[in-house]
Amino acid sequence: MDTQYPKTIDEAVSALSDGATPLAGGTDLMVEVNFGHRRPDHVVALRRVDELAEWDGSTIGAGVTWRRIELEGPKALAEAARTVGSPQIRNAGTIGGNVATASPAGDGLPFLAAVDASIEVRSATGSRSIQWDEFFLGVKKTALEADELVTGVDLPEDLPERQAFGKVGVRNAMVIATVCCVVTRELDGLTRVALGSVAPTPMRARQSEEMISAVARPSESDLAEFARLVAAEVSPITDHRSTAEYRRHAAGVLARRLLGRCLR
Amino acid sequence: MIVSFIVNGEGVTARVTTPVSLLDVLRDQLELPGSKSACEQGECGSCSVLLDGALVCACLVMAVDAEGSTVRTVEGIASEGTLHPVQVAMHEAGAVQCGFCTPGIVVAAADLFDRDPTPTTDQIKEAVAGNICRCTGYGAIVRALESVAGERR
Ligand SMILES: Cc1cc2nc3c(=O)[nH]c(=O)nc-3n(C[C@H](O)[C@H](O)[C@H](O)COP(=O)(O)OP(=O)(O)OC[C@H]3O[C@@H](n4cnc5c(N)ncnc54)[C@H](O)[C@@H]3O)c2cc1C
Ligand code: FES
Ligand code: FES
Numbered sequence: 081m082d083t084q085y086p087k088t089i090d091e092a093v094s095a096l097s098d099g100a101t102p103l104a105g106g107t108d109l110m111v112e113v114n115f116g117h118r119r120p121d122h123v124v125a126l127r128r129v130d131e132l133a134e135w136d137g138s139t140i141g142a143g144v145t146w147r148r149i150e151l152e153g154p155k156a157l158a159e160a161a162r163t164v165g166s167p168q169i170r171n172a173g174t175i176g177g178n179v180a181t182a183s184p185a186g187d188g189l190p191f192l193a194a195v196d197a198s199i200e201v202r203s204a205t206g207s208r209s210i211q212w213d214e215f216f217l218g219v220k221k222t223a224l225e226a227d228e229l230v231t232g233v234d235l236p237e238d239l240p241e242r243q244a245f246g247k248v249g250v251r252n253a254m255v256i257a258t259v260c261c262v263v264t265r266e267l268d269g270l271t272r273v274a275l276g277s278v279a280p281t282p283m284r285a286r287q288s289e290e291m292i293s294a295v296a297r298p299s300e301s302d303l304a305e306f307a308r309l310v311a312a313e314v315s316p317i318t319d320h321r322s323t324a325e326y327r328r329h330a331a332g333v334l335a336r337r338l339l340g341r342c343l344r
Numbered sequence: 345m346i347v348s349f350i351v352n353g354e355g356v357t358a359r360v361t362t363p364v365s366l367l368d369v370l371r372d373q374l375e376l377p378g379s380k381s382a383c384e385q386g387e388c389g390s391c392s393v394l395l396d397g398a399l400v401c402a403c404l405v406m407a408v409d410a411e412g413s414t415v416r417t418v419e420g421i422a423s424e425g426t427l428h429p430v431q432v433a434m435h436e437a438g439a440v441q442c443g444f445c446t447p448g449i450v451v452a453a454a455d456l457f458d459r460d461p462t463p464t465t466d467q468i469k470e471a472v473a474g475n476i477c478r479c480t481g482y483g484a485i486v487r488a489l490e491s492v493a494g495e496r497r
Binding site: 081082083085103105106107109110111113114115119120121123125127147165166167168169171172253254 | 345360361362363365384385386387389392395398399400401403404405406408409411412452470471473474475
């Protein structure tokens with residue numbers, strides 16, 4: 081087995097062009113290794129690349145851990161971070177790993193969708209910035225090439241002041257989302273609704289956004305209509321965690337509740 | 345390849361040819377079986393160790409990634425034959441039944457008290473949220489850790 085320990089992004093991407101598998105916190109990768117689903121024999125360990133742990137204004141380095149995001153992140157992303165796994169998982173797991181894994185249930189992803197973030201990637205031959213909806217292509221499928229490293233996520237400079245994250249799961253700690261959701265609202269009413277675990281990729285509920293953005297002071301019946309629209313827009317499946325029917329219902333309830341928090 | 349790192353203050357080396365976990369290396373090569381192997385998927389916390397000062401699941405650390413690092417396991421929590429206050433409190437409160445979760449809880453709790461000597465009950469519960477106990481129902485564990493916080497107030 082061969083392992084590289086780069087100190088810089090340049091060294092890391094050159095290892096990737098030799099076919100190495102990136103290893104960040106290991107909280108997704110090692111589960112697959114322990115269960116015999118993957119057996120990388122050439123690994124590039126990213127933990128020592130200080131550049132990846134940089135958090136420069138609106139660009140969060142791929143190597144920033146959930147623990148740090150929990151303490152320092154924008155409100156709804158910090159709320160999402162707080163629900164990732166356990167203290168052990170948050171100390172090791174990174175936002176870059178969450179993005180590269182691209183699980184439909186990735187708790188960091190609805191925030192990226194809600195604020196229209198871009199994913200910054202780099203290979204030995206160049207770098208590109210990929211808008212979130214062109215990056216997440218399907219269940220655990222992304223636009224990332226094998227020789228490309230996620231270097232960070234780029235958020236807009238001005239984030240909506242009102243923003244909330246929520247997650248429905250079978251218990252409060254250590255749970256993969258049945259549904260997770262971010263709602264943001266600007267002072268002029270512009271509302272964004274992004275959801276996870278209800279489609280192959282994180283998604284925006286654009287019709288619901290349009291409907292509720294036009295209402296300055298939503299009444300109870302506006303809120304009920306909003307919840308109904310969100311539930312209609314998602315496309316969940318039934319799996320070992322939940323049924324499509326329950327996810328659809330929960331998506332509407334959760335989005336409405338989070339909008340309520342933004343309106344308070 | 346050979347991986348070199350420090351465990352509980354001593355330099356060690358291990359030979360790894362596959363992407364095994366740090367947990368396997370600790371238990372099978374370094375004669376440190378205190379960290380338990382149960383789920384191997386980060387869910388139970390019985391393998392909790394400190395890697396460069398951060399509480400992590402050793403089952404999710406690829407052994408090769410320990411290169412050059414400092415690891416502290418449950419065997420390194422007591423110092424010079426003196427139990428850590430967390431260990432004393434767990435013992436006295438009867439917070440140990442089968443004992444399988446105990447090493448992980450001791451490491452997680454020792455880490456908590458290192459960061460915050462007087463955590464609240466909620467902070468205690470959050471700190472051990474990644475450690476599953478199938479026996480005690482957690483009551484005695486939380487009471488034990490509350491007593492450590494109480495003594496330090
Ligand atoms: C017990 C447990 C609970 C969990 N709970 C949650 C939860 O509540 N919510 C949630 O969203 N997730 C959860 N996860 C999943 C996981 O912790 C997160 O997805 C985490 O963010 C993964 O980051 P990592 O650094 O550990 O990634 P790794 O495991 O190191 O890497 C994951 C994948 O991404 C690749 N990769 C890593 N970094 C890069 C990079 N910079 N560029 C390109 N590719 C890269 C790796 O090759 C690998 O394929 C949980 C996992 C466990 C084990
Ligand atoms: S064995 Fe590592 S968390 Fe269960
Ligand atoms: S004492 Fe048996 S699992 Fe905790």
